[in-house]
Each structure stands twice: as structure tokens, then as C-alpha cells.
Amino acid sequence: MWKGRFAKETAELVQQIGESVSYDWRLYQHDIAGSIAHARAQYKAGLLTEEEFSQIESGLREIEADINAGNFEFRTSLEDIHMNIEAELTRRIGPAGAKLHTARSRNDQVATDTRLYCRAEMEVLAAGIRDLQRALLDRAEKYAATVVPAYTHLQRGQPVTVGHHFLAYVEMLERDLGRLTDARTRVNVSPLGSGALAGSTINLDRHGIAKELGFDRVSTNSMDAVADRDYIAELIFVIGLCGVHLSRLSEDLILWTSAEFGFAALSDAHTTGSSLMPQKKNPDVCELTRGKTGRLLGNLVAILTAIKGLPLTYNRDLQEDKEPLFDSIDTLKLTLAVNAEMIAAMEIREERCRAAASDPMLLATDLADWLVRQGVPFRHAHELVGKAVAASVATGTPLDQLDLATIDPAFTSDATSVFSLETALAARTNPGAPSIENVRSEIARWNTGLSSN
Incomplete structure (x- = not known):
């Protein structure tokens, strides 16, 4: 792609350290969508004929189908997903494919792709949060009146109900969802048309491209558009904080399922045994959730460290944004799903709760x-x-x-x-307090809210 300027082939080790297609291949659908929107704008601007645009669109759709089917060979010598797709398109359709990159840089292209990717994955994460909320709400409803000690400093404090306890995590997850929704407004901005850093002398309809791709608006500064990774850092932060909440829930359940507490029992399907001690039933999902939170927080530190010292505009350091992003999203999606399944199957040992609360x-x-x-x-x-x-x-x-x-x-x-526990709980009627009436009212409110989402 830069053979006109260089007389020697890129060294093998440089190719190894510079390639990203081994992980950024997952952007392919978004790269293809962005390329089709870009090509359509080229056609409307008279840079492509109708036939050339048709060739490009059909060629990109065929490549997408091949990747979906696992029939596409990614080449590390072409560095990234963008050049792999463009090179294959040109091989398949000829000169029209070579026109696709007009008025576009990989700088604004990758920024567009990652924004589209983040937007799509945020919807999946939001659905995962809702599923876990529903599982917690189901348990809260079943055990709305089951009294259990609440703790400060891990010392018994005052009585609450299991329902009230689980509703606390529903609240935490709702804040996570709110942050995710709020972050979407900053993700859903189109940088395409910003070029390498200063736009292009060939002006395409940026607003039309943004509309086709479902963006709310276009970026207003070309330098910021290609240098900005705030949206990735923000998303990884939101994911990390959600992980912290899941870790706290895990710690509660690890304690509650211990013989010393005995408040809860997890399904055999969501626990493991010991290779040596046959009596063991280990809360591995909870422990893994707690452990993976450190990984999520590490990814946040990694992205912030990568961008903290970069001058404007694009620097190759920004290639390091994707692996933490992909890993954080994958980790939270799996963690939300397995926790929702585990919570839904969990049972509370009411007699142990009553004994402790007495x-x-x-x-x-x-x-x-x-x-x-x-x-x-x-x-x-x-x-x-x-x-x-x-x-x-x-x-x-x-x-x-x-x-x-x-x-x-x-x-x-x-x-x-x-x-009297009954009297004590009944007296706690202020908003947010754990009277059984309050708890059931909150459960009804949440049931109504979650049924509409």
C-alpha cells in the first residue's frame, strides 16, 4: 500500500509486530458497512460510475459472505482487516476496487469501524445486564420476606430481607446500564471523512454517510476525530465498573454458600468439585467472576496508559486499543450470561437465614x-x-x-x-428501607420496568 515510497520490503519482524488482522478481523462487518456507505457517497459525488459502485457493493458483500462462512484467508502481510478486504476486493473486481480508498484514510476508517463495533456490542451488553437483573429480581421476589442479617465490616448489623439484598444489585446494574446508555451518545459519532487528520480536498457527503451508518452526528474536528479513543476508554471503564459490581455480588455469594454462613445453595451445574476432596462443592463461577474483574480493570489501565502521552493526531500506539476492548467486551458478555444462569438456579436456605437473623x-x-x-x-x-x-x-x-x-x-x-423481627422490619417504611411492603413494592416497580425493556 506504500510501495511507491519504499524501495525495500517490510522486514518479517516488523510485519509480526505491526499486524493486527489476527484480532481486528472481527471488525469486518463494520468495515464492509463503512466501505459501502463511503462508496455510495463517492458514486453520488461522481467519483464512481453506477457500474463501479455496483461492483464494489457486490464484491464487498461476497467477501462478507466468505468471511461469515470461514472461507476467507487473512494475510498478516496486509497488516489489518481494512487492507485485507480492500486488497481482496481489488483482486476480485479490478480497477474499481482501487478507487474505494479515495478521500479516506485508514485513520478515519478504523475509527469508524471501532465506533460501529462498540455501538453494536453495547446493545448486547445492555441485554446481558437486563437478563441478570431479571434473574436477581426473580430471586428477590421469591425471597422477599426471608429475613437475613445485613453486615457492615462483615459483622452483623441489622435485619433486612433477601429480597432487599438482591434489589441492591439490581440498582447497581441499573446504574451500569445508565452509564452504558450515556456513553453511547459519545460513541455514535461518525469520523468518516476526516481522512488522515485534515479531511480531504475531495469532499464527500459526510452527513449522508453518517445517516446511512446510523450515526447521530458527524465529528466536528478532523484531528480529534482520528486521535480520539475516549469512547473506547469510557466503554472499558463502564465495563470495568460493572465487573466490580459483579465481583461484589460474587463475594456475597461465596460467603453465603460457605458452611459457616449456609444462607444459599448453588446448583450442581454452576459449581465444581475437588480432584482430591470428594465432599467439596466450589463456587467457581463466583470466584472466576471476581478474578476476571481484575482483568477488566487491567484493560482500563492499559488503554489509558496507551493514550496518555500521545501527541495529535494518529500514532501507531492506538493499535493497542483493540485487544483490551475486545477482551473486556467478551469477558463481560460471558460473565453476565453465566451469572444470570447461576442466580436463576440458586436457592436460599431460609432456615439458616432465620437462625442467623434471630x-x-x-x-x-x-x-x-x-x-x-x-x-x-x-x-x-x-x-x-x-x-x-x-x-x-x-x-x-x-x-x-x-x-x-x-x-x-x-x-x-x-x-x-x-x-421482634416482624415489628422491626414493619417499622422501616421510609423510601428505600427494607420493610417487606417496601420490598414488594420495589419488586413490582422493577417487574413493570423490566417487562417493557
Whole structure:
């Protein structure tokens, strides 16, 4: 493609380090779509005859069909997907194929291809997030009233329900989906027509090309258009943060399925055994999800590091954007799918949850609130309950069986009325609080919202 300027063939090692077709081949559908739109603009501008445009479009469709069927040979000597397709097109249809690159550079071509690719994959990721939300919502609905301890510092804190717990992850995933949707507005911008960095003296209809390819608008600065990889970094960030949320869910389930907690049981189909210890049932999906999150965050660091020191405009360093992008998308798609399947098959061991939630210490804050309602300032109430807890621990007497009046006269005989999980949960009616009524209302709201998506 640059033989006019160079007298020697590119060295074999340079070809090895410079080729990208071994992984950017997956852009082929988007490259072909962009090329057809570009050729159509050339035809409308009088640069191609109707016959030449027809040859180009038919030739590109045939190449696409061959790639789909696995009958296309990619050549690393041609570096990338763009030149592989263009060279094969010219071989098949002759001189018309050599006209395709008029008023276009690989710089704006690859930017167009990756934007189209990101846009398409974002739709798949969004669907995967919705599927996982539905699986979590199904479990939340089944166990809406199952009381379980909630934790801070991995110490028992206050009672909630399993439904409330799972709805927390539905909320996290909704934010991920919102970020994905928002990022799409910055992805869906057409750089085609920006050329290598300064456009072209042959002016094609950029708006027409953008419309054909489904872009919302065209880029407004040719230098930024070919140098910009913010949209890739942003997408990888959104993917990474979604991975962090999945990792937190995984950690909860790893704890919940342990013998020490025993709150949940995963299906045999989503766990593995041990090659040595026959009793083991390991939550490998959760552990792999947790582990792959590090990979997603590494990809984010990789892309940010690749672009942080680049002068305008295009630099070959930008070739390093694709492998982190492809890997992050592939990893999250698989992780979302397997987690949705695993959650849908998971069962909660309600008796273990009830046993853990029966710990009266979970209602220590409710006891302090009871004192407040009797007119005791909260800080003093907190101190008095703290003394009661200390006495409970020291004597081995459950908090709800302690003679609280010996701690302070503020504890009247009806103070122990707070030691009821049903009463405690029913009192938590503020928006966002875990009363069973609130939880069921939220489940109904989410069911309505997700059924329309």
C-alpha cells in the first residue's frame, strides 16, 4: 500500500509486530458497512460510475459472505482487516476496487469501524445486564420476606430481607446500564471523512454517510476525530465498573454458600468439585467472576496508559486499543450470561437465614431508637444500649433476655417489645428501607420496568 515510497520490503519482524488482522478481523462487518456507505457517497459525488459502485457493493458483500462462512484467508502481510478486504476486493473486481480508498484514510476508517463495533456490542451488553437483573429480581421476589442479617465490616448489623439484598444489585446494574446508555451518545459519532487528520480536498457527503451508518452526528474536528479513543476508554471503564459490581455480588455469594454462613445453595451445574476432596462443592463461577474483574480493570489501565502521552493526531500506539476492548467486551458478555444462569438456579436456605437473623443483637439499634422515643437523647441512648450489649456478652445472656432495668431505669418493662423481627422490619417504611411492603413494592416497580425493556 506504500510501495511507491519504499524501495525495500517490510522486514518479517516488523510485519509480526505491526499486524493486527489476527484480532481486528472481527471488525469486518463494520468495515464492509463503512466501505459501502463511503462508496455510495463517492458514486453520488461522481467519483464512481453506477457500474463501479455496483461492483464494489457486490464484491464487498461476497467477501462478507466468505468471511461469515470461514472461507476467507487473512494475510498478516496486509497488516489489518481494512487492507485485507480492500486488497481482496481489488483482486476480485479490478480497477474499481482501487478507487474505494479515495478521500479516506485508514485513520478515519478504523475509527469508524471501532465506533460501529462498540455501538453494536453495547446493545448486547445492555441485554446481558437486563437478563441478570431479571434473574436477581426473580430471586428477590421469591425471597422477599426471608429475613437475613445485613453486615457492615462483615459483622452483623441489622435485619433486612433477601429480597432487599438482591434489589441492591439490581440498582447497581441499573446504574451500569445508565452509564452504558450515556456513553453511547459519545460513541455514535461518525469520523468518516476526516481522512488522515485534515479531511480531504475531495469532499464527500459526510452527513449522508453518517445517516446511512446510523450515526447521530458527524465529528466536528478532523484531528480529534482520528486521535480520539475516549469512547473506547469510557466503554472499558463502564465495563470495568460493572465487573466490580459483579465481583461484589460474587463475594456475597461465596460467603453465603460457605458452611459457616449456609444462607444459599448453588446448583450442581454452576459449581465444581475437588480432584482430591470428594465432599467439596466450589463456587467457581463466583470466584472466576471476581478474578476476571481484575482483568477488566487491567484493560482500563492499559488503554489509558496507551493514550496518555500521545501527541495529535494518529500514532501507531492506538493499535493497542483493540485487544483490551475486545477482551473486556467478551469477558463481560460471558460473565453476565453465566451469572444470570447461576442466580436463576440458586436457592436460599431460609432456615439458616432465620437462625442467623434471630440474633437479638441485630435489634440493638432498634432498642436505642425505643429509648429516643421515650425522650432519651440518642447519644445517651446509644451509650445505654452499649452497656446492655456489654453485659449480654459478659454474662452470656441473650440481649432480649437481659434484665435491662438493671442497666438503667430508662429501660421500662416494655422495652423488650422491640425484639421482634416482624415489628422491626414493619417499622422501616421510609423510601428505600427494607420493610417487606417496601420490598414488594420495589419488586413490582422493577417487574413493570423490566417487562417493557
